[in-house]
Amino acid sequence: MKGIVIAGPTGVGKTALSIKLAKILDADIISADSAQVYKGMDVGTAKVTIEEMDGVCHELLDIVEPIKKYSVGDFQRDVDKILNEKNGKNIIMAGGTGLYINSITEGLSELPTGDLELREKLMERTAEDLFEELKKIDPLAAEEIHMNNKRRVERALEVYYLTGEKFSIISKRNIKHNNYKFLKVGLERDREYLYDRINQRVDIMLNNGLLEEVTNLYKIYGENLRKINIIGYSEIIDYLKGEHSLEDAIVLIKRNSRRYAKRQFTWFKNDPDYIWYDLDKMSEDSIIEDILKRFQSL
Secondary structure, three states, rough: OOOEEEOOOOOHHHHHHHHHHHHOOOOOOEEEOOOOOEEEOOOOOOOHHHHHOOOEEOOOOEEEOOOOOOOOHHHHHHHHHHHHHOOOOOOEEEEEOOHHHHHOOOEEEOOOOOOHHOOOOOOOHHHHHHHHHHHHHHHHHHOOOHHHHHHHHHHHHHHHHHHHHEEEEEEEEOOOOOEEEEEEEEEOHHHHHHHHHHHHHHHHHOOOOOOHHHHHHHHHHHHHHHHOOOOOOOOHHHHHOOOHHHHHHHHHHHHHHHHHHHHHHHHHHOOOOOEEEEEEOOOOOHHHHHHHHHHHHH
């Protein structure tokens, strides 16, 4: 069974291209966006509209309340369930949350759940004592975890006590729960032009009702809304609380969005399996034509 990943930074053009491609392949799209899973957060996450979907099935949009934590483990479970139910149907996974995508294409490590009694015993000990034990049990983990990160040291020891295996090994042993092989596609543009697109996108969001959307959600969920820490919402909440002006909030949203795009670039560029297409140098049609050729031979 085969699928396609359409990844890249925010604002690059993943949505439009993935829908065009899905219509050609008669594929369903799975959103790999950690913000678009939340109900009611439409404008600020640039969630695809019914009109934009153009009849293409989109999965994992609007599935949890904005105050509920949704983890990469939740995403892996939900997507693997969808893939099993699709029974071989063509799938396109589109989004910019690299960790979510990797959980499906590469799998996740399966660490044991915490043991309260064991954790309490570990918490009673000093950071120095715990770190010395970790150095003896798992030297590699001790090299990767700072001694002052007591919770992380506790977790490494807890995993060892519960499984008998070193944290440095088990934490990197990914387990994949689906039979799909994915063609990984990355979309990019000239960096400065992308940043201009992001700035314009924020202006469009404001014209489309971002302030009203955040205001309404904040009335319902209050400070709990801030806990999920999504760009656009946190800055507007600060404005609503009088911590800065609306103009300053807009500047911060644009800056934080550009910084997020830069982090996304770094994440995806570090994966050598991605095939990159520059939307400033190639048309969507020519990119899709090349993707289809590669997909057929996957």
